Amino acid sequence: MLILTCPCCGVSAEETEFSNGGEAHLKRFGPGSSDDDFESYMFNRKNPRGVHFERWRHAYGCGKWFIAARCTVTLEVFATYPAQTTEPPADVVKKIKARRSEWEGFA
Amino acid sequence: MSEPVSALGGAQYAGMVELAEAGPRGMITVRGDLALPALASAVKKITGAAMPARRQASTGAKGAVAWMSPDELLLFVDYAAAAPSVAALEAALAGEFVTIADVSDARAVLTLKGSQACDVLAKICPVDFADLPVGGIRRSRAAQIAAAIWREEQDEYTVICFRSHARYMWDMLSQLARPGGEVGLYR
Numbered sequence: 105m106l107i108l109t110c111p112c113c114g115v116s117a118e119e120t121e122f123s124n125g126g127e128a129h130l131k132r133f134g135p136g137s138s139d140d141d142f143e144s145y146m147f148n149r150k151n152p153r154g155v156h157f158e159r160w161r162h163a164y165g166c167g168k169w170f171i172a173a174r175c176t177v178t179l180e181v182f183a184t185y186p187a188q189t190t191e192p193p194a195d196v197v198k199k200i201k202a203r204r205s206e207w208e209g210f211a
Numbered sequence: 212m213s214e215p216v217s218a219l220g221g222a223q224y225a226g227m228v229e230l231a232e233a234g235p236r237g238m239i240t241v242r243g244d245l246a247l248p249a250l251a252s253a254v255k256k257i258t259g260a261a262m263p264a265r266r267q268a269s270t271g272a273k274g275a276v277a278w279m280s281p282d283e284l285l286l287f288v289d290y291a292a293a294a295p296s297v298a299a300l301e302a303a304l305a306g307e308f309v310t311i312a313d314v315s316d317a318r319a320v321l322t323l324k325g326s327q328a329c330d331v332l333a334k335i336c337p338v339d340f341a342d343l344p345v346g347g348i349r350r351s352r353a354a355q356i357a358a359a360i361w362r363e364e365q366d367e368y369t370v371i372c373f374r375s376h377a378r379y380m381w382d383m384l385s386q387l388a389r390p391g392g393e394v395g396l397y398r
C-alpha cells in the first residue's frame with residue numbers, strides 16, 4: 105500500500121484518498137513549438153523502474169495538488185512537496201540520494 | 212416561506228451506534244485567504260467562533276466553523292440564518308478575493324453517537340481515528356463517496372456529505388451499525 109502525506113493539509117493517508125496525476129515536472133511545449141518537442145511533451149514519459157516524481161491530488165481531502173517522490177519498485181515515498189516547483193527541491197534530492205545512492209539524479 | 216426539507220427527513224436508527232440525520236442545517240462555504248483579518252472578524256460575528264486551526268473546527272454561541280482546506284472554511288449556523296449570514300459575509304469582505312456560497316441545501320449532515328462510532332466509520336474510511344482528536348475534522352472517503360468527519364466529542368461524530376449522496380451514506384452506515392457487526396478496534 106502506498107501511503108502519502110499531503111503537504112497542503114498535513115494528512116497522511118493511503119492512496120485511495122488521492123488521485124494520481126501522472127509524471128511531474130513536465131516542460132510544456134505548446135503553440136509554436138516543433139513537432140518533435142510537442143510529441144515528446146504529449147506522449148513520451150519516463151516510466152522509470154525506481155525513483156519517480158508524480159503529481160498527486162488529495163482528491164477526497166483538501167483537494168490540492170502536490171508532488172510525490174517515490175520508488176516505483178518498493179512504493180517507498182521519499183518526500184512530498186508543493187506542486188509549485190519546476191524541479192525537485194534540493195532537500196528532496198538529498199533525501200533520495202540518502203536512500204538510493206545509485207540514483208543518477210533528476211534530469 | 213416554504214419549509215426546508217432535509218435529504219433524509221430526519222431519519223434515525225439505533226444499533227451499535229445512534230445514527231441520525233441532523234435535519235436542515237445552515238452551511239456556508241467560504242473560499243479565499245484564511246489569513247484575512249476581515250474574514251476572521253466576520254466569522255466571529257456570525258458564528259461566535261474563533262478561526263479554527265488546520266484540520267480543526269471551533270464552536271461558538273451561534274454556530275461553528277470548520278477548516279476544510281488551506282483556503283476553505285465551512286460555517287455552520289441555524290438554517291434560517293444562512294441567507295443573512297451570506298449577506299453579512301459578502302458585505303464584510305467586499306472587494307476581497309473570496310467566494311461565499313450557501314450550501315445548506317447541497318449537503319447532508321448525519322450524526323453518530325456511541326462508543327462504537329469510530330469503529331463503524333473505520334469500516335468505510337481509510338482513516339486511523341486514533342489520529343483524529345476531539346474537535347478535529349477529517350475529509351476523506353466513505354466507501355465510494357467524499358465525506359467530512361468532525362469529531363465533536365470523544366464518541367460523537369458529525370458526518371457531512373453531498374446531499375445527493377445522503378441515501379447512500381445512510382444505507383451504508385445503518386447497515387454497518389447493525390448489532391453483531393462490532394469490531395472493537397478502538398477500545
Ligand SMILES: [Zn+2]
Nearest residue numbers: 110113162166
Ligand atoms: Zn491535503
